[in-house]
Amino acid sequence: MNSRLRHDTILRHLRRSGTATVHDLAAAVGVSRRTILRDICALRGDGFTIHSESGRGGGLQLDPQSVQTTARLSVAEVFALLISVAAMRSAQNLPFSNLADAGLAKIEKSLPPDKIRDLRRMLDSLHIGQLxxxxxxxxxxxxxxxxxxxxxxxxxxxxxxxxxxxxxxxxxxxxxxxxxxxxxxxxxxxxxxxxxxxxxxxxxxxxxxxxxxxxxxxxxxxxxxxxxxxxxxxxxxxxxxxx
Amino acid sequence: MNSRLRHDTILRHLRRSGTATVHDLAAAVGVSRRTILRDICALRGDGFTIHSESGRGGGLQLDPQSVQTTARLSVAEVFALLISVAAMRSAQNLPFSNLADAGLAKIEKSLPPDKIRDLRRMLDSLHIGQLxxxxxxxxxxxxxxxxxxxxxxxxxxxxxxxxxxxxxxxxxxxxxxxxxxxxxxxxxxxxxxxxxxxxxxxxxxxxxxxxxxxxxxxxxxxxxxxxxxxxxxxxxxxxxxxx
DNA sequence: GGCTTTGGTGACAAAATTTGTCACCAAAAA
DNA sequence: TTTTTGGTGACAAATTTTGTCACCAAAGCC
Structure with missing residues (x-):
């Protein structure tokens, strides 16, 4: 099994069972305890927050807040989202808009520099007003x-x-x-x-x-x-x- | 060098030079011609459109439209974007909103099923109207x-x-x-x-x-x-x- | 305090995957 | 026709991933 697939499997197990021990995960996935520990380490590196506890009753726990998307958007789709959020903002005060901005900023940063320039240019040439x-x-x-x-x-x-x-x-x-x-x-x-x-x-x-x-x-x-x-x-x- | 890093390097070269031959890429990246070809194959699998031509003057060409984001959003950020687009849609007819929807649909699908349920529940409990x-x-x-x-x-x-x-x-x-x-x-x-x-x-x-x-x-x-x-x-x- | 469970680390060999080499094909241009 | 350039298959070499084992620290149980 691909290590990428294994990571998904581990996340699925953690999500379903709430708390899981390294030993159980190893048995479930079919790899050694060591490999599971290495995977947990990599997943933490990928931004997942995974709590852990030693001793009886301990184990691993995935913070549900840290679940992330893996979608890959095209530049056009990003632009469409930017327009929605920008138009929205200009129209009214709006809770959650900071969060939307943060998300879009993340998305933007993951694009190559020339595409970021394109997006900025596009937004600069976008004027929103009232008729x-x-x-x-x-x-x-x-x-x-x-x-x-x-x-x-x-x-x-x-x-x-x-x-x-x-x-x-x-x-x-x-x-x-x-x-x-x-x-x-x-x-x-x-x-x-x-x-x-x-x-x-x-x-x-x-x-x-x-x-x-x-x-x-x-x-x-x-x-x-x-x-x-x-x-x-x-x-x-x-x-x-x-x- | 990591194969992931190498893919990024190849994309950067293709973006900058417009057209590049497999031979040149191999020299630039420091791997064999065969590896570059394997990488191109994998990149196509990742959704990048890469044109190719045989013969003198041929080479590889990256379709600039196919550039994608790799950002990973949290569930809260996705929800914020959903609100923006939903509020926008309810307020006015809007070009690009189909595209924004398509992007959000992609994002949604990349989340685990329980999170998708959460998002649907959240949107169902969101009411937008005029005062x-x-x-x-x-x-x-x-x-x-x-x-x-x-x-x-x-x-x-x-x-x-x-x-x-x-x-x-x-x-x-x-x-x-x-x-x-x-x-x-x-x-x-x-x-x-x-x-x-x-x-x-x-x-x-x-x-x-x-x-x-x-x-x-x-x-x-x-x-x-x-x-x-x-x-x-x-x-x-x-x-x-x-x- | 000792025993057991459980996460975590280091080292090194075994297993698996990735990469390079080479021989060769097809298309296109000179 | 020859050269250039993308693309494929096979197999050995190089590299990375994985398993094993020995061991540590923390926490709960007796």
Whole structure:
């Protein structure tokens, strides 16, 4: 058994039984007492708080507060969470928001430096405010569901975004612009972008955008990729050619 | 060098150089070509998208979109993020919220089943609504900063919470209650709890609560805990006695 | 005080895993 | 056609993990 799997098994046992002795764990997992002790040591290193007591009635005890996630989020997902928390904070005073911040800070720190810079840039270009009253919202439409993934790609990767835009007059135009900022004036969301054709910045209301497509500027050459095998069980993971 | 460290090194090289050949990576990292190939295979298994091309000018390329976090959040932090996103969603339509949900779903799934149940229970007892207008908010005070950690502990662990409460009349009382639900009526937050002394449920306005202390029902025996050493470099991680 | 249980450490050999070497294949470019 | 480059299989060498054993400290029980 993999040492990683064994750690999970040990945690499961500790969670279920409350208190467990090293001897029992060794028997349950099928390894020696020494190995269990080494694993406990490693788990403590991984941030789990494990209490221990000598003598009769003693044993190991996992602090339930120290249970952690192991999820791996993409940069886009982190950004989405950042927006939620930032919007929330701007809207109202909110218990737990410090904790949410702490969590996000942890998440941020676990990303490579260039991605952290990206996230900061994104947040800097995010403006949240209140819409001035008495604005006509009668034509507020639904937001194109395809917009979200496309928009994330364009915004996070700083690559141009192409889409159809329905102006207030009803006229349809096709645009290809460089996303610059996101302006949130509840309940409206605006994309602020540089339009190279008109050599000027423009605002685009999100619910008037449709068929968004990020413009891949440096596409990878399409070709056949053979499989990987070896000991490693992840054979089919070489990205497939887009034909 | 640890294989984990080597994976990080490889990712760093790929990020910096854009395209790298297996040969170059092997030289840079100081291992054989075969090992690099095995590592690439493992990284693909870990969810990284790595493109590859044969022939002159070929090499390996890391898809920047596939970069992931490795942060490990505590259950309390996850709950805080869940609140932010839930409150956000209830307040307004919001691009990116699907993505935030997807991220949170990932995080949730990486927790053990009992913790997932806890989180669901917590979210079920979380009510978000709008305050009826014309309510007098002139005495709205700041929320006790000590409330947050104490409240989290009590709410997440379902243990009693003791605090001082300043009633609308100004009278100070000490309470010890079982937290049941959280009622959010912006900008007010209420704690709904069972008061055993009065054998009834009561509402407590969060900004009128002070000196909150979770009542530890089953404290771990205090005692001296010797250090762990061995090969594992995490010597001082056995939790210190609270004296 | 002595006995037993239980966490914890150090040292060293045994077992298991990781890594290197080598021979070779397929795709792509010069 | 030759060279470059990713990828695979097999097997020995190097390295790491694990087990064994002897022993210490703390705590409870008689």
């Amino acid at each position: 001035s009253a008495h604005q006509d919202l009668s034509d507020l439409g639904p937001i194109d569901p395809a917009l979200l993934p496309a928009f994330e790609t364009a915004f996070l990767g700083q690559i141009p975004l192409r889409f159809h835009y329905r102006a207030a007059s009803g006229a349809q135009t096709q645009r290809q612009v460089d996303p610059q900022a996101l302006l949130i004036l509840q309940p409206l969301w605006y994309l602020v972008a540089w339009d190279p054709l008109r050599t000027d910045f423009r605002h685009f209301r999100m619910d008037r955008i449709s068929d968004p497509t990020p413009v891949q500027t440096t596409p990878f050459r399409k070709r056949h990729v053979p499989f990987a095998a070896d000991i490693c069980p992840y054979r089919d993971l070489a990205p497939k050619p887009a034909v | 009826s207008a014309h309510q007098d908010l002139s005495d709205l005070g700041p929320i006790d900063p000590a409330l947050l950690p104490a409240f989290e502990t009590a709410f997440l662990g379902q243990i009693p919470l003791r605090f001082h409460y300043r009633a609308a009349s100004g009278a100070q009382t000490q309470r010890q209650v079982d937290p049941q639900a959280l009622l959010i009526l912006q900008p007010l937050w209420y704690l709904v709890a069972w008061d055993p002394l009065r054998t009834d449920f009561r509402h407590f306005r969060m900004d009128r609560i002070s000196d909150p202390t979770p009542v530890q029902t089953t404290p771990f025996r205090k005692r001296h805990v010797p250090f762990a050493a061995d090969i594992c470099p995490y010597r001082d991680l056995a939790p210190k006695p609270a004296v």
